[in-house]
Amino acid sequence: MGTLEVASEAEPVSAGSPPRIVNDFSLQIATVNGSGSQTANLVLLRSIFQMGIPVSGKNMFPSNIAGLPTWYTIRVNPKGYIARKKEIDILVAMNAETAREDVLTLPPGAAVVYDEPLALKGLRDDLVFYPVPFDKLVAPVCPDAKLRRLVRNMIYDGILARLLSIDMAEMEKALLKQMGKKARAAQMNLAALKAGWDYAEASLPKGDAFSVERMNKTAGMILVEGNAAAAMGCMMAGCTVVGWYPITPSSSLCESLIGYLRKYRTDPDGKATFAAVQAEDEISALGMVIGASWAGARAMTATAGPGISLMSEFVGLGYYAEVPAVIFDVQRVGPSTGLPTRTAQGDILTTAVLSHGDTRHPLLLPSTVQECYEMAMDAFDLAEQLQTPVFVMMDLDLGMNTWMSDPFPYPDKPINRGKVLTEAKLRELGAQWGRYADVDGDGIPWRTIPGDGLPPFFTRGSGHNAKAQYSERADDYGNNMDRLSKKFDTARGLVPQPEIESRPGAPIGLIAYGTTDFSIRESRYQLQDERGIATSYYRLRGYPFGSSLGEFIDQHDRVYLVEQNRDAQMLALMRMELGPERLAKIRSVLHYNGLPVDARSITDQVLAHEGLQAPIPAALRHRMSGAVRASGVGGE
Amino acid sequence: MGTLEVASEAEPVSAGSPPRIVNDFSLQIATVNGSGSQTANLVLLRSIFQMGIPVSGKNMFPSNIAGLPTWYTIRVNPKGYIARKKEIDILVAMNAETAREDVLTLPPGAAVVYDEPLALKGLRDDLVFYPVPFDKLVAPVCPDAKLRRLVRNMIYDGILARLLSIDMAEMEKALLKQMGKKARAAQMNLAALKAGWDYAEASLPKGDAFSVERMNKTAGMILVEGNAAAAMGCMMAGCTVVGWYPITPSSSLCESLIGYLRKYRTDPDGKATFAAVQAEDEISALGMVIGASWAGARAMTATAGPGISLMSEFVGLGYYAEVPAVIFDVQRVGPSTGLPTRTAQGDILTTAVLSHGDTRHPLLLPSTVQECYEMAMDAFDLAEQLQTPVFVMMDLDLGMNTWMSDPFPYPDKPINRGKVLTEAKLRELGAQWGRYADVDGDGIPWRTIPGDGLPPFFTRGSGHNAKAQYSERADDYGNNMDRLSKKFDTARGLVPQPEIESRPGAPIGLIAYGTTDFSIRESRYQLQDERGIATSYYRLRGYPFGSSLGEFIDQHDRVYLVEQNRDAQMLALMRMELGPERLAKIRSVLHYNGLPVDARSITDQVLAHEGLQAPIPAALRHRMSGAVRASGVGGE
Amino acid sequence: MAIKLNRIGLELAQYRGGKTTLCAGCGHNAISERIIDACFEMGIDAKQMIKLSGIGCSSKSPAYFLSGSHGFNAVHGRMPSVATGALLANKKLLAIGVSGDGDSGAIGIGQFVHLMRRNLPMLYIIEDNGCYGLTKGQFSPTADMGSTLKTGAVNDLPPIDMCALAIELGASFVARSFSGDKKQLTALLKAGLAHRGTVMLDVLSPCVTFNDHEGSTKSYDYVREHEDPLHEVSFVPHFEDIAVEQTPGETSVVTLHDGSRVFLKNVGEDYDPTDKLSAMRTLMETARRGEYATGLIYVEPDKDDFCTLLNTVDEPLALLPQARTRPPQAALDELMESLR
């Protein structure tokens, strides 16, 4: 891998004597949404993936349906660092509206494949330009003019195959997989692919440094979006009731789930072992989940920030009446409607303390698609074990983008429904039993379920005693609230525990959660490799926090908590319980511009805090990281 | 005042040789709601008040309309300590359901006036019992049997007047004021009052220690509930639009406001300078307020916890689109429906960070009825100055109970509508102006109002730039969010500043807000008087915090933050911004049982923290403070 | 003499609940009594019944009947979604929801609309007093134009006719009654328990404390004087087959899906409760006259209910074992393969 090592560090220079940069670049396709480029983009991603090379694909799309600028970015990296990277090395410019700015923000040495009429060549002389007459090329392969808009995208795949030496066989295989049954469409696209390859072969002499070479790092792996992964988890968790209301970026979670359930949870006679209802809004969606969970079903809903706000009152009921509920928050940029198609970790604090009065809620924090799958199952178990609403905090980057992963393991433990009373248990407990009586000392009571024939009780959001009787007594209220606190302490040991990588003697510890993980891994490499700074890493996977958090802080001189929001929301939760000495060690590294955080932004901020000058112009502040793009519409 | 001093410290002993305890006791009337005792209770309160003696009246009522136990407590104190006190010195037992438990929780030496048939005398021998044949006495004075249920209450006023030597003239005056025009009713009640006095005179020899003596501490003062005071403030603030939805304990705020507006804000021709609408729910109520404020009105709503949760999404819109809104949260006990007729400070944290995404909201924290009046006016000014939703955090104890106060001063400053653009200002700013442009460096932009003829703009909760144009650009988003943070910093200097009482050299500092103030004052007296511990006091009046907070902490060795919630919510907000050294000094004193916190609970907890044994049995834990009462209904 | 037992051998007392905390004389208490009667006479198995409500005096009442059933006093106006979820989880449960005119007409109108539209199989009772009792008597959306509060305030907005709305939206059994009309209310409740689909029963239920005065159109006096029954309702459950002699043209009969029969004896001109349009006309005209049409206003006995539409397995979803709800290894393998 020596060459690669060298290659990946080599500074790209202006065309002429190109050093080879193998399997290490970001490729971006700039187009407009609704132009059907998604197929071409996924085929490109998949073909590189099939060549055994680590990749990721991110779609940056506008909050409308068609006609606005969209960017699809593929990160290729030999070491498996597939977080977003700021610099774009290869640009495919298909959108007149943004082509100019797109080109101007490229680093020297980048390659630009563009639609000839856009005439971009003149813009800069430190880039390698590849003009392509898309319309000329598409006409012959696609007689039906109406279909050309779609098919022409396949042409740039052919061009790139040739320029980057992507194996055409893999391209074709990927295309056929993508097309599925649509044979005729497949033929047309194959022709377009070929036309692109031929044109590049004939008219585009290789002038840039980038190319791919087969590796063996993706054998057996899958490509999937976090929402689909979470949906599989819900199905395997035995979810029986889905109540939902569409909202970007969570809709595809419930929609994939319903698709899987139809396929794998319908009996031969056509009858379903699930019920999925599109509610009239989020309040109703959660109401259905709470009603269903109360009646003994495993029920879930998925939403985004605005839905979380609307669910606030019902979440308080779930907390106080102790009804399980599984809620996925696929976070997007707030406040309010915000940027519905951009990513953030901005709902953490509000969600942890959601609803009026004294409340606290467990949060599960998946970083990878596999954790979306696994924590979905954890969430159903936890919601029933703790008898309370449980939140799975995903984000748009994880939920809607395409990630590599090892295949998901079949669950190794049976479904855990928590403390559901049985005849036997009731006989054992006898008079001790009360719906809200803490007979086990862990703050978690035993419940019965309507229709189970066991003693019924009256569920309410108003004051009640251990026997679930209405009460306004000061002692009943206080005892109950103290028990709920105890229950939340019990949760500390039940939520997913952190993944800790301790470097003995490292002065610096990094803490992060969710999708920030991908950039952290790369940033740690940068700190070590460029500055010789060793770091430990605490990947938080659940709230409430466990004792390991404090211990980790104790083991380091300085700890950086990296999050993708403005107000250091997770830090706020830590501040509520950590002692002063520990707090004194924590510094906050923030990123909040709607784009997934990149490793360089983290590295630079850590270096700045450490009093070391960052190598890149201070002008590129963390917030501003990433090519800043116009997708706003003047008049609006 | 020597006698008083002595008196008030004297340990009441069992009847026989009663030491005189003058103007220093708690009197409680135990009855059922809907039995019309409220008039009698207020007449009693008012007559003592008219004698120049500091009093407060608290109604502890159940969350239903009629037939359940209710306790009305009057605290009389010569030094003006009128917070709730745990011990009841004089009980009027009218309710068979609770009489037994009520009597058993009394301290030795207490007096019990009771309805003869309840036969309570036998229960204890360390109390002074006064049996009264209410039914026998009421018949002659109230021929109409249907009215007797109401009138008989006035009899205990007469009894107490005689036993406590309350001036009958004051009683009659208070009664006539209470009755207003209802002459016939007044006559009947006067007769009942007299009948009670005569009966006590003839058949109830004084056996207890308690009595009142005229003082001069209430001259010119008023008696009023916080909700009414806040309503007056809203009217004087020039509020023009009210959108509300009924909820205990906030309903009477809007209802009094509407009453005042009808009376003082209606033109001779019957046309109103206000519009008040009972909305279909809280979401709609706040929507109306936001729509009205956007269109230039001064608009308000009032609610309680459940409403705050429901308003969450709209509050985020107000924050991000920068629309003023005034929201009163008259806090009750949560979570969920909780205890609707009990008091708490439990919505602080949720409200400060209400709604998804990065949001922060100013909170105003009135302690007294006068501050309800003044901060209501501040709230309208602040909401327009800051162009954001502003919350006035009251509680049930302040809003619904009756408090003494100096008369409210007429506002000394004109209404401040904040940065509303004018022709002239626009000419001055020229092209600089943009709806969301920070031209003054304080983060606060200039707005125009529909119909004002100035440049219009498009208001939205989605991403926008300084010109209010739709934008998904990373830089536009980041810049805007940073400006909002700056604006929130500006708010630090604009919200009501704390009231600080520094005792030079005092090692201990106390921090509190809202109604806790009354108990803090008494607790400081107890600490000083009983233990010789001097304390300073920082009464927080607004959020975000000012720099004085940190300074106050620096000036003391240990700081106690006292709040009426389980999770130390205000402390959580402080922890988000205070440095480690300062946090190291803060300890939390909590009270959360639905009853207003009492001084003794605070004193005991502070002493315990200070390592000093509290004088009262540890059994009485803070949460359990106050006679614990049953008002739950078995079957329910 | 022996206490009367119903068909499952229980006595009336076993259908009672906790002691009411509502005002003496409140219409809601009378309705609770009728529910107890109806469930007793129908021989309902309390363990298979659930009671749901929102928030309000009316919504407190489920605690005062059938203490043998699970109850869920949810949040204000949101009982419909909770009931929907519960029935999705276990379609075998018999659900009775109690709401108020504020709970369903104001904050809850959105969920009300969509529950009616789904024709969710449940008995949905609105205890309608034209005001917010629990918050001390403000007007609710069913308050009639011109009706006054004790304070003298006059309502100047038109009322929402919850029955008309329910019919318009698709509820398959819509009726109105009066808490004081023991015979009619009990018959309608029993029919409602037998019908499969949404039974929306708007029961005029005076608030003696805040809305029973002169000038109120929801007072006992007003309702008694202005109740306009469409017919005499009697109910014969499927498990009794009594022959009811009916003079043709005089009495019509509606047969419910389970074979139970509702007999409607004309009082004025005859009325066909299966004709949607005439139902709407009747409601409009009686309302215009300031009267309350009571009885079975509209019924569609065989309309598919929501749970049937969902076509789930026969067992309650809530009680399915892991073997039925966790797909086998093969399913996961297939999924993984499709992603390679």
Next chain:
Amino acid sequence: MAIKLNRIGLELAQYRGGKTTLCAGCGHNAISERIIDACFEMGIDAKQMIKLSGIGCSSKSPAYFLSGSHGFNAVHGRMPSVATGALLANKKLLAIGVSGDGDSGAIGIGQFVHLMRRNLPMLYIIEDNGCYGLTKGQFSPTADMGSTLKTGAVNDLPPIDMCALAIELGASFVARSFSGDKKQLTALLKAGLAHRGTVMLDVLSPCVTFNDHEGSTKSYDYVREHEDPLHEVSFVPHFEDIAVEQTPGETSVVTLHDGSRVFLKNVGEDYDPTDKLSAMRTLMETARRGEYATGLIYVEPDKDDFCTLLNTVDEPLALLPQARTRPPQAALDELMESLR
């Protein structure tokens, strides 16, 4: 040749807005064009108009017309309350609200119901495509039974007829039209701008991207084939007095409170838009036939609107000076005295 100017001397272009970001061919774009035409022809003063909406493709459209007016793109389903507040603050403003069938029929149905009930003076447009466009085409509550998604999924719930609901609830001007029916839509929009009270205009507006396929009952083809106009609508504003020759029995006229006139020329049997019941019947029957009755379905020209009921001073509350909104010292003194 000179550009046409309207009665306040403005040209059409001055009523335009920003460039649309909706799909080419989306019905919503056509509606925006009609709104521009109508406002131009009515000579609306944009500075006195406000545009409000919720969230959705439809709700984005206020940004694409009348850039001279303030706009408020609120939160999903809550435009009605924001519009209500704005009009309470300033009753002189002319308000136009644009919503979608999801925005108003699903999450917003509660606020929709209460706005209609209040007869709030505004033009309330639902751009009705039977689906959630912005979230990629799920069914909305106005989707017809049996209508299919591109995926083939079939809708098995009855649609909510927003017009029937609006009439039932008290809206005083209820109409339905089609984004493709330029003449009818423009006439109804102009009449709507002239009417004082709630104008609920449900405009069928096909979603070309997600709901324009075979099997959809909201596609251009389906709507064109099943539009069933009740009459030919033409509008003569109060400021023009054109004599419109009307053959009696052929054309009926509705005069609005400002003197403007709506002429309705019979196409089939004649139709009386002031008869609530026949309006309901017509909606039921056409719906049963799978058709869309379009035109002026119901109108009550002189019904009091909400702002009138509130009886506020003539000036906008928002613009009252302190002298009018802060009571004098005497008032406070009186209050204080009453508390002594």
